[in-house]
Amino acid sequence: MTVGRDIWSVSDLVSYLYHTLNEDENLKNVWVExxxxxxxxxxxxxxxxxxxxDEHAKIKAAMFAGNNRRLRFTPKDGDRVLARGYLSVYxxxxxxxxxxxxxxxxxxxDLYVAFGRLKDQLAAEGLFSQPKKLLPPFPKTVGVITSPTGAAVRDIITTMRRRFPLTxxxxxxxxxxxxKxxxxxxxxIDQMNLLKEADVLIVGRGGGSLEELWAFNEEIVARSIYRSVIPVISAVGHETDTTISDFVADQRAxxxxxxxxxxxxxxxDLRDRICTLEKRLLRAQSSLLQTWRERLARSTERPxxxxxxxxxxxxxxRLDHLESDLERSMENWxxxxxxxxxxxxxxxxxxHPAERLNQYQEHLKRLKRDSVNQIKTLLKERRTQHAQLLIQLDALSPLKVMQRGYSLVxxxxxxxxxxxxxxxxPGDLIQVRMSDGTLKCQVWGTEENRHG
Structure with a gap:
């Protein structure tokens, strides 16, 4: 034991190994031969x-019932197998x-490996997850793509003629x-889509080994199904057989x-359904007719x-009364x-305009008379005021003053x-204006009025 290293219990060691293997992505999906x-x-x-x-090593293996029930063979000692699974610790x-x-x-x-790779590739491209087309409920024509001599085509034709011979x-x-x-x-598949004569396509064959079914695992078939505008039913092999076509098709049978x-x-089933609907329709009609008969009977019993x-x-x-009321109403109206x-x-x-015109003319005459009288009165008053003002103005006139002996210099x-x-x-020339003329004089001297 190295000094300083932790000492693990057996349980811890096994648990560590268990988690280490389970977390390794490379060991979760392993193919072993x-x-x-x-x-x-x-x-x-x-x-x-x-x-x-193999020649150099061996490993214990287990296959639980949920997985081994899908096996198409019974394993035994000495069988050389290709197994897919994951690694863990018991x-x-x-x-x-x-x-x-x-x-x-x-x-x-090798075929299983190729199957797995192509399946992962097409799944990544979205060929398996595209919206599936709905099958028509009553197809007029069903296209069958299969071998003309196999049991599959006989089963398909027999079943369809028995179930719905109109198709x-x-x-x-x-x-x-x-x-090929x-x-x-x-x-x-491409030709069927080009002709557009079929409403739905059945692509398949009977059971067989993986090699016999391999044509339906080819990429070219998967992509033609994906391109198909017509709904496609994949019917390859038996119930336990799974092909790439099953994943791409709109329905898998x-x-x-x-x-x-x-x-x-x-x-x-359609006949039974039609009979059922017919009976329901007859019952509904009978019930409706009975209801209307009862309503008619009740109506005919009314007075x-x-x-x-x-x-x-x-x-x-009532009409006579209304006519009388109408006549009275019309007369009153x-x-x-x-x-x-x-x-x-x-x-x-x-x-009336003539009457109104006469009234306006009379009114205009009265207004004229009143206006003339008022103007005359106003002129008379103005003349009187003018004469009085003239008297006052004449009294204040300088000429009147000068007539009393005064003059202006x-x-x-x-x-x-x-x-x-x-x-x-002294010596200045002056003019003396008197009431009847003007004097031109020269000042010889001035004398100041001491009194005033």
């Missing part, structure tokens, strides 16, 4: 336990063990195994017979139908309208009034 030895199968659980070995014994999920005889191992069967013969089979099948049953309805004349007499009497018309005529006469040659003796000097 080897020879079976020490084979045994539990009598109750049906689990299988054996050893896979913790009770601490042994690394190979848990098998699928197993085939080794003779076809036409259009057979496109092809090889279903061999080198994939191309023939793909061309047949376990057998060719099941494909025929899926493609067309059962005419007997209006028992003695229709009585109601008519009432309506006739005419009287009211006549009175209203007379009133409007009277108002119209009052508002101006500088000579100027219209400047001399109001003070200080405004002139």
């Amino acid at each position: 080897g020879e079976i030895s020490n084979f045994s199968q539990h009598s109750k659980s049906r689990h299988m336990y054996f050893t896979l070995k 913790d009770k014994e601490g042994q690394v063990q190979f848990y098998v999920q699928d197993m085939r005889l080794s003779g076809v191992g 036409r069967i259009l057979l496109y013969p092809v090889s279903v195994q061999g080198e 089979a994939p191309q023939e099948i793909a061309d047949a 376990a057998t060719p017979t099941a494909a025929a049953e899926m493609a067309v309805p059962d005419i007997n 209006v139908f028992q003695n229709p004349g009585a109601r008519l007499h009432q309506y006739a009497q 005419l009287v009211k309208q006549t009175r209203k018309l007379e009133k409007l005529e009277f108002q119209l006469r009052l508002h 101006y500088r000579y040659g100027r219209n400047q009034l001399v109001k003070s003796s200080k405004q002139v000097q």
